[in-house]
Amino acid sequence: xxxxxxxxxxxxxxxxxxxxxxxxxxxxxxxxxxxxxxxxxxxxxxxxxxxxxxxxxxxxxxxxxxxxxxxxxxxxxxxxxxxxxxxxxxxxxxxxxxxxxxxxxxxxxxxxxxxxxxxxxxxxxxxxxxxxxxxxxxxxxxxxxxxxxxxxxxxxxxxxxxxxxxxxxxxxxxxxxxxxxxxxxxxxxxxxxxxxxxxxxxxxxxxxxxxxxxxxxxxxxxxxxxxxxxxxxxxxxxxxxxxxxxxxxxxxxxxxxxxxxxxxxxxxxxxxxxxxxxxxxxxxxxxxxxxxxxxxxxxxxxxxxxxxxxxxxxxxxxxxxxxxxxxxxxxxxxxxxxxxxxxxxxxxxxxxxxxxxxxxxxxxxxxxxxxxxxxxxxxxxxxxxxxxxxxxxxxxxxxxxxxxxxxxxxxxxxxxxxxxxxxxxxxxxxxxxxxxxxxxxxxxxxxxxxxxxxxxxxxxxxxxxxxxxxxxxxxxxxxxxxxxxxxxx
Numbered sequence: 001x002x003x004x005x006x007x008x009x010x011x012x013x014x015x016x017x018x019x020x021x022x023x024x025x026x027x028x029x030x031x032x033x034x035x036x037x038x039x040x041x042x043x044x045x046x047x048x049x050x051x052x053x054x055x056x057x058x059x060x061x062x063x064x065x066x067x068x069x070x071x072x073x074x075x076x077x078x079x080x081x082x083x084x085x086x087x088x089x090x091x092x093x094x095x096x097x098x099x100x101x102x103x104x105x106x107x108x109x110x111x112x113x114x115x116x117x118x119x120x121x122x123x124x125x126x127x128x129x130x131x132x133x134x135x136x137x138x139x140x141x142x143x144x145x146x147x148x149x150x151x152x153x154x155x156x157x158x159x160x161x162x163x164x165x166x167x168x169x170x171x172x173x174x175x176x177x178x179x180x181x182x183x184x185x186x187x188x189x190x191x192x193x194x195x196x197x198x199x200x201x202x203x204x205x206x207x208x209x210x211x212x213x214x215x216x217x218x219x220x221x222x223x224x225x226x227x228x229x230x231x232x233x234x235x236x237x238x239x240x241x242x243x244x245x246x247x248x249x250x251x252x253x254x255x256x257x258x259x260x261x262x263x264x265x266x267x268x269x270x271x272x273x274x275x276x277x278x279x280x281x282x283x284x285x286x287x288x289x290x291x292x293x294x295x296x297x298x299x300x301x302x303x304x305x306x307x308x309x310x311x312x313x314x315x316x317x318x319x320x321x322x323x324x325x326x327x328x329x330x331x332x333x334x335x336x337x338x339x340x341x342x343x344x345x346x347x348x349x350x351x352x353x354x355x356x357x358x359x360x361x362x363x364x365x366x367x368x369x370x371x372x373x374x375x376x377x378x379x380x381x382x383x384x385x386x387x388x389x390x391x392x393x394x395x396x397x398x399x400x401x402x403x404x405x406x407x408x409x410x411x412x413x414x415x416x417x418x419x420x421x422x423x424x425x426x427x428x429x430x431x432x433x434x435x436x437x438x439x440x441x442x443x444x445x446x447x448x449x450x451x452x453x454x455x456x457x458x459x460x461x462x463x464x465x466x467x468x469x470x471x472x473x474x475x476x477x478x479x480x481x482x483x484x485x486x487x488x489x
Contacts, residue, residue, distance in 0.1 A: 021405050025435050028409075032432045034447060034482055043437050043445060051093065052211040053130055053307075055104045057155075058137035059147045063167045067137060067194035068092065068105040071204065091303060096204045101211055104130060104303075128158035130304045133210040135203070136186065137194075140166040140177040144184050152184050161210035164189045165203055170196060226268060226277040229392060230309035232333065234325045237317045238345040241379035243278055246271050246388070272389035279305045306332060310399070310440075311339040311392050318344040318358055318376070322365040330369055334474045337441040339395035340372045341388070341472060347376040348383050371398075371465055373472050395472025401442060403468055405435045411467055412446070419463075421456050431460075432482070443476040452479050 029039045056064050056071075072094045091104045128134075134155060138148055155162050166178035169191035178191035190203040231239045247269045267278045306312055312333035316326050333340050350358070362374075373391035377384045403411075412431050421429050429450025437443050446452070446460070461475050 025405050025433075028433050029447065032447065032482065034480075038480065038483075039447070043435070051100055051102045052132040052213075053091075053102045053104060054094075054133050054135060054207060054211060055106060055131035056135045056137060057106050057151065058165075059145065059151070062137045062139040063194045064137050065105055067135070067165065067167065067192070067200075068103055070194050070197055070200050071096075071103055097208060099208055099211075101207075125154065128154065128160060130307060131160060132212055133161040133163065133207065135163050135165050135207060137165045137167050138181055138184070138189070139168055140174060140181065140189075140191065141168050143177065144181060148184065152186060155186075162186050163203060163206045163210055165194075166191045167194055169193055169199065226275045227311065227392075227396065228277045228279065228309045229311045229313055230279045230305040230333075230338075231313050231315060232306060232329055233315035234317075234323070234329065237315045238379040239315050242315060242343070242345065242377070243267060243269075245379050245382050245385060246278065272386070274389065276392075279309060303332065306336045306338060309338055311341060311395055312336075313341045313343055313388070313392070315343050315345050317346055319346045319349050319354065322358075322361045327365060330366070334369065337474055337476070339392075339399035339441070339473050340369060341391045341395050342366070342369065342372050342374045343388065344374065344376045345379050348378040348381055371471055371473070391472070398469055398471045398473040399441055400439050401468065401470060401473075402439050403436050403442075408436060408444075409433050411464075415460065415463055419459065421450075421452060424453070429481075441473045441476060442470055444478070446477060446479045448479055448481055451481055 026036060026039065030036065056068055058064050072092045091102055094101055094103045136151065136155060138144060164181060164184065164186045166181050166189040169175060169178050170193045175191055178189045181189035188206075190199060190206060192199040192203050194200065231243060233239055247267060269276055269278050314326075314330055314333060316322060330340070330342075344358070373394050375384060375387045375391050377388065412434055416430050421431075427450055429448055429452055431452070432447050432449055434444055434446040437445050444464070452460075457477055457479065461477060464470065464475060
């Protein structure tokens with residue numbers, strides 16, 4: 001079996017399908033009555049890789065989170081009439097005019113902690129670092145302030161495309177206020193009411209022009225360059241201590257006070273005869289939305305580090321119960337589609353009773369990532385550090401694995417024959433064929449005769465893992481249902 005599965009570092013003209021494989025696949029789709037354009041669309045969507053990133057920036061209380069809600073089409077970003085209110089999550093997927101992209105809301109910080117200018121600068125710097133384009137939101141009823149001017153300088157220096165949003169223009173009378181913002185020198189101000197939706201369509205059209213079709217890969221340097229590893233976890237679980245231990249010297253300030261680390265520190269470290277790039281990230285606190293400015297900024301930087309990494313090593317304090325925070329951090333890495341290794345720190349401090357209960361917690365609380373390699377380490381003593389590299393390599397291998405279409409369809413045929421989908425409403429939907437549209441992480445598209453229930457999709461994922469491995473990586477499965485036209489089977 002292993003000779004039929006391989007890892008691929010680069011895509012082909014048709015996603016990651018070679019010419020012959022693509023032709024064979026399209027012929028199969030035509031035989032089953034699928035529209036070629038529909039199949040192409042499904043492959044493009046599943047094989048897209050990283051989405052272009054749009055950052056929404058601006059000073060407090062100009063309506064950034066309201067605008068984000070309007071763009072994504074649902075109320076997810078927390079909105080209050082108080083500067084500095086935000087929520088745990090900072091990025092969302094959005095779609096406009098058939099194109100998908102990721103929106104990063106840099107919505108909140110406590111403006112009086114770092115000083116307003118410093119806080120706004122931190123947000124703009126984050127946008128510069130992670131975004132492919134920026135929406136700069138200005139309150140048109142107030143006009144351009146000194147703080148707005150400071151952000152403009154940062155954005156100009158970055159050279160990223162900027163769309164200027166003149167927010168809070170609720171009618172014709174506010175158009176003149178928006179026109180005054182030409183003075184910022186960022187081009188045309190788009191008059192918008194993010195609260196009522198007025199003008200957002202024109203602004204989003206401008207955003208699509210500014211966003212690249214496919215962003216540059218945030219992870220992975222030139223071929224043969226060091227692989228990127230993000231150390232993530234809640235505050236004070238030992239991320240900095242672990243980095244110092246693997247580096248063999250004190251490179252990062254370690255303090256018992258949680259949250260000492262503010263910015264990620266990239267370190268080239270030789271481990272197991274291989275050079276890796278480790279990113280030590282600031283710990284994620286329990287409630288991001290009421291943090292002090294520096295901590296909120298640290299949370300944003302952690303999200304950025306995960307986006308740029310290939311592998312997320314999630315550090316968990318094994319001496320404490322697995323918390324909702326731990327699970328949320330893991331979810332962040334899974335949703336970002338990164339390879340994952342779970343490292344249980346402070347293992348040397350556990351007695352037999354704690355080990356017993358921890359194993360039970362892992363079974364119940366971390367069942368959703370039972371596929372992730374696990375290492376039990378001590379950042380202080382160095383216990384089992386030698387197991388970290390094999391675990392990372394295993395996760396990367398799973399992350400890059402691709403199953404050829406022919407082999408995949410033979411496997412899917414076996415599944416359908418031995419474990420057919422349950423009959424629902426007198427009909428029995430079945431998987432007709434499928435392909436792996438991409439890697440990093442593995443992304444599959446299944447074409448079916450009817451809707452596949454969530455439980456059956458989970459079953460297919462479990463069988464894929466049993467058959468082909470995929471250890472240490474999330475798997476994305478999308479299903480396309482044949483429309484009721486063409487051939488009936």
